[in-house]
Amino acid sequence: MTGAMMPEGADAVVMQEVTQRDGDEVKIFEGVDKTGNVRFTGESVAKEQQVMGKGKYLRPPEVSMLASLNCPEVTVYRKPTVAIVSTGDELTPLGEPLEPGKIRDSNRYGLYAQVEEAGGIPIDMGIAPDDEVETERIFRAALAKADALITSGGVSVGEHDVVKSVLARLGKINFWRVAMKPGKTAGLTAFRTENLFWIAGNPVSSLVVFELFVRPALLKMAGHTELLASDLQSHFS
Amino acid sequence: MTGAMMPEGADAVVMQEVTQRDGDEVKIFEGVDKTGNVRFTGESVAKEQQVMGKGKYLRPPEVSMLASLNCPEVTVYRKPTVAIVSTGDELTPLGEPLEPGKIRDSNRYGLYAQVEEAGGIPIDMGIAPDDEVETERIFRAALAKADALITSGGVSVGEHDVVKSVLARLGKINFWRVAMKPGKTAGLTAFRTENLFWIAGNPVSSLVVFELFVRPALLKMAGHTELLASDLQSHFS
Numbered sequence: 001m002t003g004a005m006m007p008e009g010a011d012a013v014v015m016q017e018v019t020q021r022d023g024d025e026v027k028i029f030e031g032v033d034k035t036g037n038v039r040f041t042g043e044s045v046a047k048e049q050q051v052m053g054k055g056k057y058l059r060p061p062e063v064s065m066l067a068s069l070n071c072p073e074v075t076v077y078r079k080p081t082v083a084i085v086s087t088g089d090e091l092t093p094l095g096e097p098l099e100p101g102k103i104r105d106s107n108r109y110g111l112y113a114q115v116e117e118a119g120g121i122p123i124d125m126g127i128a129p130d131d132e133v134e135t136e137r138i139f140r141a142a143l144a145k146a147d148a149l150i151t152s153g154g155v156s157v158g159e160h161d162v163v164k165s166v167l168a169r170l171g172k173i174n175f176w177r178v179a180m181k182p183g184k185t186a187g188l189t190a191f192r193t194e195n196l197f198w199i200a201g202n203p204v205s206s207l208v209v210f211e212l213f214v215r216p217a218l219l220k221m222a223g224h225t226e227l228l229a230s231d232l233q234s235h236f237s
Numbered sequence: 238m239t240g241a242m243m244p245e246g247a248d249a250v251v252m253q254e255v256t257q258r259d260g261d262e263v264k265i266f267e268g269v270d271k272t273g274n275v276r277f278t279g280e281s282v283a284k285e286q287q288v289m290g291k292g293k294y295l296r297p298p299e300v301s302m303l304a305s306l307n308c309p310e311v312t313v314y315r316k317p318t319v320a321i322v323s324t325g326d327e328l329t330p331l332g333e334p335l336e337p338g339k340i341r342d343s344n345r346y347g348l349y350a351q352v353e354e355a356g357g358i359p360i361d362m363g364i365a366p367d368d369e370v371e372t373e374r375i376f377r378a379a380l381a382k383a384d385a386l387i388t389s390g391g392v393s394v395g396e397h398d399v400v401k402s403v404l405a406r407l408g409k410i411n412f413w414r415v416a417m418k419p420g421k422t423a424g425l426t427a428f429r430t431e432n433l434f435w436i437a438g439n440p441v442s443s444l445v446v447f448e449l450f451v452r453p454a455l456l457k458m459a460g461h462t463e464l465l466a467s468d469l470q471s472h473f474s
Contacts, residue, residue: 003327003390003438005338060354060447064347064440072331090240094309101242110301117297201240203301210297 006038013037045069055225077223082120083142084111087154087163088201089130107152107199107206114207115150118215119222130154132162139166143196147221150214153201163198171196180212195221243275250274282306292462314460319357320379321348324391324400325438326367344389344443351444352387355452356459367391369399376403380433384458387451390438400435408433417449432458 006013011034018030045051051065058066058076066074091105092098105127115122125142128135128151142149154163167173171194197217199209216227243250248271255267282288288302295303295313303311328342329335342364352359362379365372365388379386391400404410408431434454436446453464 003325003340058350060347060350061444063350064343064444067331067346068341068343068440070331070335070341088240094304094307098307103240104305104307106301106305109304110297113295113297113300203305207298207301 011035011038053225055223057224057226077221080120080147080218080221081123081145082115082218083123083125083146083149084108084115085125085128085138085142085149085151087128087130087135087151091127091153093127106203107201110203110207111150111152111210114210114215115218118218120148120218128163130162132166135162136166136169139170143170148195148197148218150197150199150210152199152206154198167196167198180208248272248275290462292460294461294463314458317357317384317455317458318360318382319352319455320360320362320383320386321345321352322362322365322375322379322386322388324365324367324372324388328364328390330364343440344438347440347444348387348389348447351447351452352455355455357385357455365400367399369403372399373403373406376407380407385432385434385455387434387436387447389436389443391435404433404435415450417445 012032013036014028014030014032015037018028020027020029045065051069052062056062058074086105086108090102092102093105094109098104108124108127112122112124123142123146125138128138139149139151151163151167164176197214199206199214219227249269250273251265251267251269252274255265257264257266288306289299293299295311323342323345327339329339330342331346335341345361345364349359349361360379360383362375365375376386376388388400388404401413432454434451436443436451456464
């Protein structure tokens with residue numbers, strides 16, 4: 001049988017498909033090299049060989065390899081929990097009528113899907129109003145229950161933008177405003193402390209900033225060592 | 238504010254960053270084109286424009302777009318349920334000692350992970366022994382509870398390979414044995430009726446046959462129209 005152990009004394013295998021049984025005799029219609037169709041012990045994985053290192057993402061091939069090596073349990077990082085807040089009185093939740101000058105709150109849903117796709121557990125914290133006390137309360141509640149907080153909107157220099165001053169009280173601003181497009185007016189704004197991400201309100205900007213800045217950080221939190229799309233590409237090239 | 242409605246009579250916006258307020262006056266330090274920094278109604282999506290069609294995979298950008306268009310509910314296909322069976326008395330479950338001539342059952346775990354990655358719901362049906370009656374019972378039970386069945390192993394022409402004769406009773410063989418590598422001895426063997434996939438026992442063959450034959454079929458069951466990796470690439474080129 002395919003996959004069966006070699007019988008004592010045999011050193012090659014002829015495929016049954018090229019043979020014919022005739023009573024107690026077997027006719028063989030094709031030759032075979034010495035060691036032909038034989039797999040040797042340790043051919044797939046040698047003794048002491050490392051098959052995967054720390055920080056390796058367990059895709060189906062890795063799962064299959066772990067099973068073949070009889071590793072029913074492995075230690076993994078837990079998925080990071082990520083709170084998502086939209087900010088601004090101009091945002092209208094789905095299902096409510098859109099009044100003049102208001103915009104639909106779409107980033108919360110896009111970010112939710114992005115967090116899931118990046119292997120995180122999203123926590124929807126709703127919409128924070130243009131009020132410093134209430135915004136700070138929501139942000140602190142989010143950071144108390146989640147590993148990270150993503151807040152979207154409120155990044156311009158308008159009078160009602162309370163987000164930046166609240167964030168400055170919660171952590172150190174590592175960087176702010178990145179010269180990139182999309183994000184026409186002033187380049188994109190990305191605010192990040194260890195676990196706090198402040199991204200632009202424009203829907204396309206929000207999607208792009210997540211991909212470039214937030215996704216690698218979430219992957220790092222989850223123990224990944226391949227943080228960028230270019231790292232993953234290297235598997236296939 | 239960024240994103241706010243244009244006031245009556247205004248036709249351009251100067252960024253606050255290049256202005257300075259001086260009592261009741263505002264000093265402007267940079268000019269602006271007519272309609273500068275203005276977004277018009279219908280600029281992102283025109284009236285009656287189709288933003289996505291049937292069979293479109295809802296990735297984060299599509300989720301964000303649906304939210305921005307106030308579509309809180311969309312009709313989607315449910316995830317296909319996929320039963321997974323390993324076949325053969327030579328297979329040893331994880332955690333049990335590996336006796337001479339036996340091999341570790343790894344494909345079930347790899348296939349489980351692949352089904353999840355392809356958006357299906359895997360159902361682990363364990364190992365079917367080299368016994369036609371019991372194998373048929375397990376296969377029928379699997380097809381009764383799942384949308385599809387993947388069975389791994391038992392594809393050679395050995396005397397104990399009962400899988401093919403059982404499968405022939407359950408459905409029409411659409412194709413069998415594909416000339417491709419990996420799958421040295423006789424090319425890979427892929428058996429498929431509408432919802433029944435029989436793939437080779439070699440672990441690498443199993444992973445590859447799933448990717449090439451089973452994944453596109455599961456995606457099709459789930460309503461996808463982009464079934465091959467090359468279809469997805471077209472998003473980025």
